[in-house]
Amino acid sequence: MRAVLVHSLFSDFDISLFVSGKHFRLYEKFGAQLIHVEGVAGTYFAVWAPNAQAVHVIGDFNQWNRSAHALNKRLDSSGIWEGFIPGIGKGELYKFLVKGFDGLEVEKGDPYAKRWEHPPKTASIVWDNDYKWKDKAWLNKRPKLNALNKPMSVYEVHLGSWQRDPSEPDRVLTYMEIANSLVPYVLDMGFTHVEFMPLMEYPYFPSWGYQITGYFAASSRHGTPQELMYLINELHRNNIAVIMDWVPSHFPGDSNGLYHFDGTHLYEHSDMRKGFHPDWKSYIFNYDRNEVRSFLISNALYWLDKFHIDGLRVDAVASMLYFDFSRKTEDAAKNEYGGSENLGAIQFLKDLNIAVYGNYEGVHTIAEESSTYPLVTHPVHNGGLGFGMKWMMGWMNDTLKYFKNDPINRRYHHYQLTFSITYAFTENFMLPFSHDEVVHGKSSMIYKMPGDEWQKFANLRVLYAYMFTQPGTKLLFMGNEFAQTHEWDFKSSLDWHLLEHAPHIGMQKTVRAINKLYVSEPALFEHSFSAEGFEWINADDARHSIYIYIRKGKKAKDTLIVILNLTPVYRENYRVGLPFRAKWKEIFNTDAKEFFGSGKLNNKLILPEKVGCHNRDYSVVLNVPPLAVTILKQGV
Structure with missing residues (x-):
């Protein structure tokens, strides 16, 4: 022995x-x-x-x-x-x-x-992290390509259900198999980033990876750690950044995991008002314990170090910040000052972001944070939590509520879409349509849209074009890009067979074209988090449910005019005020026939007229297609 x-x-x-x-x-x-x-x-x-x-x-x-x-x-x-x-x-x-x-x-x-x-x-x-990486070129240019003034279009993926082998539908694909199909697909679709739902080892498949036991281990369901490294390496070789969902908020009570590790509440609080999550039936880390903070921050840096991850989307931040999250006030703990804020968690998040940004260039942390906690994406030295970005949950909720309305009633909800701009620049926001919006009876994205089949697809095309022309970075869950009809099911593949049908092909082409537009037009990303990149031309045409706004880059020649028509009525000879005098041309229209639209385009150069409109000296007249987004740029 x-x-x-x-x-x-x-x-x-x-x-x-x-x-x-x-x-x-x-x-x-x-x-x-x-x-x-x-x-x-x-x-x-x-x-x-x-x-x-x-x-x-x-x-x-x-x-x-x-x-x-x-x-x-x-x-x-x-x-x-x-x-x-x-x-x-x-x-x-x-x-x-x-x-x-x-x-x-x-x-x-x-x-x-x-x-x-x-x-x-x-x-x-017993294992190692040995791997011969071939992504040095990516890592060298990552600080530039993954900067906050660059385009960030994120494709959110659940590895177990993105795709399955049709001959073995019950088997999840390996990291290697996924690399062979996912990398060319993401590249073809024009997404700049992939976000993987949790990749760490977890015991219960229906938890989607959010109940972790092995924080430092790549999930063995898909292969070895080195095979995951291969997948990441291949994404990097194609200039695609990798974000990983990270869960420092809670862990399951499995007997072989962290819970009650040494016969005491070691990793979790002993006070279950602080240490137990009633919704998820899981245990909350004790952020007051120094050794626990060392464990979690080491884990974050481990994935950045050994797996070359480019960003961490931090899950359930609101549940960490407040003792009364999902609890009645009388059942919640208080901090030493009598407040509901979890001061240990707040300090942990600050320490985390200082460590991440202090040790790695060109990476980001992104908070999934649904409360009104202030300064989430402001630097720690200015009193903030130090995150790079925050999910804009208010925008997502307001937008989906608006789009669910029958177009005939949208005039009565007009300002539901304009409201988000009043706070859009208080944080560095990411606009998400994530997995959470297509599960648990919420329906798929396409079936959130009102109307007949044509109108549903037209509405969804508008929704995505609206999203990509608003300030902020973008995130779209897998399947949304081709209008998956069923709610997401983690147990089976996406319905790729839908791409045999014209409306779904048109939706996929729309998202591909939007991504291409987004990464090629500086006005859509150079000022993602600054008011200088956005201006309303007309936010008040509730009668027609039309919105017109300007997106600005650093150069005037990059200026875009975006017109949204959120009714199925074709508006001919609609006058639009101009930000400055110039000839304009239509560079994008979601009503194009290739997108399964009606084909009502503005094909000719649009000339300015010295006719006042929308409090501007010059204007143009154009035809506004039904349930569509039209984008204009200076012509030659």
């Missing part, structure tokens, strides 16, 4: 950083590390379990003997158990057998394991 040798990868400085909440490379120390000690190959194990009475390593290598390999507890106050076992190599299965403070022995997965068994199996696997 191979003995556990006394050995440590932790210096005194490492320990001081860890216990103060400032060690952000813990993945280089904890878990299972393949090393050599005095020329002997083996694995060094380390785990944080300060209240445990004993910790053993069990696995195939010792026939899961519960007493064979006892780890040594450090003599300091760090609570770390560690030891080196010679001869254990890559691929070995293992768990930590933890005799907790309560005297019970529980088999725990390694919180820092780089790989886990395929669920429902729960063992950790």
